[in-house]
Amino acid sequence: MPLIRLIYASVARENVDFDVLSDILDHADRANASQHITGALLFTNGHFLQILEGERAAVNALYLRIAADRRHHTPEILDCTQISARRFGDWSMKHIGADDALTEGRRQILREVLGTERLVPAALMGHQAYQLLLALAKLERSRAA
Numbered sequence: 001m002p003l004i005r006l007i008y009a010s011v012a013r014e015n016v017d018f019d020v021l022s023d024i025l026d027h028a029d030r031a032n033a034s035q036h037i038t039g040a041l042l043f044t045n046g047h048f049l050q051i052l053e054g055e056r057a058a059v060n061a062l063y064l065r066i067a068a069d070r071r072h073h074t075p076e077i078l079d080c081t082q083i084s085a086r087r088f089g090d091w092s093m094k095h096i097g098a099d100d101a102l103t104e105g106r107r108q109i110l111r112e113v114l115g116t117e118r119l120v121p122a123a124l125m126g127h128q129a130y131q132l133l134l135a136l137a138k139l140e141r142s143r144a145a
């Protein structure tokens with residue numbers, strides 16, 4: 001079964017805050033591990049950006065569930081690509097914040113990848129979204145090390 005990555009952006013409902021995000025992440029962490037799905041989630045300025053990696057059928061099934069979730073709306077797939085290896089294999093789901101703590105490291109990543117510090121996930125091209133997630137994940141791992 002081929003391995004894929006899927007990246008989508010969506011808009012959070014108004015009542016979504018960091019407590020709701022924490023519920024989503026708790027569930028995702030447990031459920032994704034059982035499906036061998038890995039990835040990362042960004043919650044920024046009322047928008048979500050998420051990357052899911054795993055077997056194609058499992059990622060498709062999860063995306064359909066997520067897309068129907070009432071805690072957000074207008075999901076748009078930015079990228080869906082077959083991959084030979086995972087880049088987020090260490091996380092069943094990890095929040096990699098962007099502007100909740102807009103450190104200089106994160107500002108620099110936004111400037112380098114997007115050419116601006118203003119991040120609107122739904123406006124990203126697929127390759128930009130992927131590069132941004134990779135760079136934020138790298139920063140997150142270096143902070144945790």
Ligand code: FAD
Nearest residue numbers: 023024027028031032048050065066068069070071072093
């Ligand atoms: P059930 O638990 O049966 O719920 C049915 C529906 O009720 C859900 O689809 C949702 O619309 C709604 N719902 C569920 N819980 C709540 C709540 N606390 N408040 C309000 N509405 C609720 N799940 C994963 O397993 N892995 C992920 O990586 C993942 N990422 C997500 C990213 C985002 C941005 C969002 C919004 C949700 C994510 N979820 C993820 C949760 C996912 O959408 C489903 O809620 C979850 O998979 C449970 O699916 P279910 O069909 O069993 O739903």
